[in-house]
Amino acid sequence: MSKARLLIKIVLIVGCIAFANAKDGPNFARDYKKALNQIKSGDLKVDFKALRLDCAASRASCEADKESKRKINSLLDEKKYIEALKKINRALQKAYVDMDLHYFAYVANRELKRKELAEFHQAIYTGLVSSIRDHRFGRTKKDAFVVISAREEEEFLEFNRLQALQRRVINEDNHFYDETICIDMDTRQNLTIYFNLDIPLNNVLNLFSKEK
Numbered sequence: 001m002s003k004a005r006l007l008i009k010i011v012l013i014v015g016c017i018a019f020a021n022a023k024d025g026p027n028f029a030r031d032y033k034k035a036l037n038q039i040k041s042g043d044l045k046v047d048f049k050a051l052r053l054d055c056a057a058s059r060a061s062c063e064a065d066k067e068s069k070r071k072i073n074s075l076l077d078e079k080k081y082i083e084a085l086k087k088i089n090r091a092l093q094k095a096y097v098d099m100d101l102h103y104f105a106y107v108a109n110r111e112l113k114r115k116e117l118a119e120f121h122q123a124i125y126t127g128l129v130s131s132i133r134d135h136r137f138g139r140t141k142k143d144a145f146v147v148i149s150a151r152e153e154e155e156f157l158e159f160n161r162l163q164a165l166q167r168r169v170i171n172e173d174n175h176f177y178d179e180t181i182c183i184d185m186d187t188r189q190n191l192t193i194y195f196n197l198d199i200p201l202n203n204v205l206n207l208f209s210k211e212k
Helices: 003-020 026-039 050-057 066-077 081-094 100-110 115-130 148-160 198-211
Strands: 160-173 175-184 190-196
Touching: 003 026, 026 050, 050 115, 050 160, 081 100, 081 160, 100 115, 100 148, 115 148, 115 198, 148 175, 175 198
Parallel strands: none
Antiparallel strands: 160 175, 175 190
16 A cells, blocks of 8 residues: 555544544633643642543643753753753643653752652653553553553653564554554563554644644
């Protein structure tokens, strides 16, 4: 199959997914904003999975741009923690559920001996990445881990000390999955896990729509 035909097929299938899962967007935005206000007030007793999914379903940005994160990472490497935090806080205003940003904030505050802030961002990071599991095992497509971006896959693997060895995208029953063969760095055993890619691919469809 040519790349053009494959792309058309993906867009058509993702379009079906988007239609089947269509809900009231304003409700997602309202719930997302409410949860954000709760977190920013210091109350972390929120449903982190719902926070991620509501962000993806609303018009909010869920991931900071790669260049911004690259610059922040460089500043942390150079031990310029104050400068890094300024960029982190600006980026968080636009993409609060970006796991990388909270990890960066944890590191910067930890190095600056700001224990309370370090623990705050560490708790958010842990809550976000742990919510991907959501009582699932990810060993079958039906039980796949739901992610809202490709980067969330990497975060999940790193957090659980899993190293990807081989990947392939599977289309089955109008859903897309990333079948990932990986190795557990602690047990040294190989295992296969599945990620549901419907939301990231739906975002691709939205980008096509905006370009029209």
